[in-house]
Amino acid sequence: MMRAIETSIAAPDGVPEPGPQSVTARGRAIVITSGKGGVGKTTTTANVGAALAALGKRVVLVDADVGLRNLDIVLGLESRVKYHLLDVLEEKVTLDEALVRDKRSETLYLLAAAQTREKEDVVTAQMKALVEQLRDRFDFVLIDCPAGIEMGFKNAVAGAQHAIVVCTPEVSAVRDADRVVGLLPSDWRPELIVNRLRPQLVKKGKMLSVDDVNGILRLPLLGVIADEPGVIVASNRGEPLALDPASETGAAYRAIAAKLCGQNVPAPTVNVPSGGFFSKLGSIFGGRA
Amino acid sequence: MFDFFKTLFKPTPPSGATAKERLRLVLLSDHLSLAPDVIESLKRDLLEVISRYVEIDSNHADVTFEHREREVAMLASIPITGVRERVRPSELEAASTQSGDNDSAAAGAETLALDPPPVAEAEPSAETPAKTPAPVPVRASNAARPRRRRRKKAPVAPQPGAAPAQSAQA
Numbered sequence: 049m050m051r052a053i054e055t056s057i058a059a060p061d062g063v064p065e066p067g068p069q070s071v072t073a074r075g076r077a078i079v080i081t082s083g084k085g086g087v088g089k090t091t092t093t094a095n096v097g098a099a100l101a102a103l104g105k106r107v108v109l110v111d112a113d114v115g116l117r118n119l120d121i122v123l124g125l126e127s128r129v130k131y132h133l134l135d136v137l138e139e140k141v142t143l144d145e146a147l148v149r150d151k152r153s154e155t156l157y158l159l160a161a162a163q164t165r166e167k168e169d170v171v172t173a174q175m176k177a178l179v180e181q182l183r184d185r186f187d188f189v190l191i192d193c194p195a196g197i198e199m200g201f202k203n204a205v206a207g208a209q210h211a212i213v214v215c216t217p218e219v220s221a222v223r224d225a226d227r228v229v230g231l232l233p234s235d236w237r238p239e240l241i242v243n244r245l246r247p248q249l250v251k252k253g254k255m256l257s258v259d260d261v262n263g264i265l266r267l268p269l270l271g272v273i274a275d276e277p278g279v280i281v282a283s284n285r286g287e288p289l290a291l292d293p294a295s296e297t298g299a300a301y302r303a304i305a306a307k308l309c310g311q312n313v314p315a316p317t318v319n320v321p322s323g324g325f326f327s328k329l330g331s332i333f334g335g336r337a
Numbered sequence: 338m339f340d341f342f343k344t345l346f347k348p349t350p351p352s353g354a355t356a357k358e359r360l361r362l363v364l365l366s367d368h369l370s371l372a373p374d375v376i377e378s379l380k381r382d383l384l385e386v387i388s389r390y391v392e393i394d395s396n397h398a399d400v401t402f403e404h405r406e407r408e409v410a411m412l413a414s415i416p417i418t419g420v421r422e423r424v425r426p427s428e429l430e431a432a433s434t435q436s437g438d439n440d441s442a443a444a445g446a447e448t449l450a451l452d453p454p455p456v457a458e459a460e461p462s463a464e465t466p467a468k469t470p471a472p473v474p475v476r477a478s479n480a481a482r483p484r485r486r487r488r489k490k491a492p493v494a495p496q497p498g499a500a501p502a503q504s505a506q507a
Binding site: 218219222223226227230249252253254255256257260264 | 354
């Protein structure tokens with residue numbers, strides 16, 4: 049029964065009518081990668097995807113982390129997932145049956161990863177063909193890459209034309225990001241998101257700054273995301289922060305989305321919170337937790 | 338006692354600076370190990386320059402990089418089998434410019450910043466080659482340690498199994 053409902057939502061094409069801004073070319077497939085695990089690839093994918101959809105773009109998020117499915121959780125869609133990537137690749141179900149539409153947005157879809165399978169089960173050529181197929185129907189295909197540089201990484205990169213590298217201001221994360229950049233096709237120009245920056249620590253010289261990180265990686269800077277409680281709260285609730293109009297971090301994600309759409313966006317900055325008594329008081333009483 | 342105060346008042350660098358320095362070194366080391374073709378070409382040029390001064394066993398030469406506490410060092414172990422005729426520094430300069438003209442390998446050496454003049458001023462010994470400046474970020478260190486003990490008789494320094502020096506004029 050549930051399946052019938054899901055299918056009817058997605059039918060006949062799985063996506064709504066193309067908007068006026070997207071009648072031209074095929075969509076862009078972008079892999080979100082990092083090398084190191086736990087730096088925020090999945091959160092970034094969910095938020096950038098939600099922000100792009102809020103701009104009216106048709107977006108599909110592909111969870112390529114086979115065996116460790118998480119993108120559905122971050123989006124709050126875990127209860128809606130019936131079929132997954134491998135079901136589609138192995139032609140057990142159609143693409144429309146496996147695509148899950150987001151609760152909040154008409155134009156945001158998820159293709160979940162298989163939880164009980166392995167990364168080696170994915171055939172690279174099939175993955176590439178699937179991404180090609182998705183590009184015909186969506187403006188943006190965001191591929192959430194698994195950590196590591198093995199098969200899962202190769203499969204996630206296979207169909208993409210562009211990469212966003214997520215990196216935290218830590219020695220280990222920058223080293224891995226540097227390695228991953230070296231493994232991407234040499235004619236790509238990956239863009240960088242510095243995630244989990246703590247401006248106060250940077251100010252005290254206790255954390256690598258954005259310039260320190262990008263002085264090494266030397267990539268076009270797409271965005272900077274602060275390390276703040278709101279991100280955790282949002283992920284607890286399964287609601288992308290990008291959709292919270294009051295959130296500064298949400299605004300940072302929206303700026304990233306605008307930039308990906310070719311809009312002129314001012315260079316990313318993260319303000320140092322004042323940290324005074326009253327603002328602390330405010331966060332204790334006013335903060336959503 | 339003084340040491341105690343020194344440690345007490347010694348300013349510890351903020352950990353961000355430590356992170357930055359560690360990152361610089363680890364990436365230097367990563368990039369070197371990920372670029373075997375560059376290392377090969379460096380090794381070839383290095384041997385080419387050294388063989389202008391001494392006869393070497395290039396088949397048993399070894400150039401490696403070592404990640405140390407505060408630097409990445411280049412270690413070169415190059416067996417010397419004999420000494421060439423003693424050449425005056427002035428002649429050497431002439432020779433090097435000449436060979437730079439008609440020898441493509443020497444031209445490659447110059448792009449790698451292995452400048453001949455500093456070598457020419459030093460006594461041709463097993464250690465001289467490694468004192469040559471290496472490509473910019475790498476700090477060249479002394480040659481592999483075992484060789485140092487033979488310092489006094491350095492110019493000859495026959496390797497086990499290597500043919501005795503024929504034309505040692507030094």
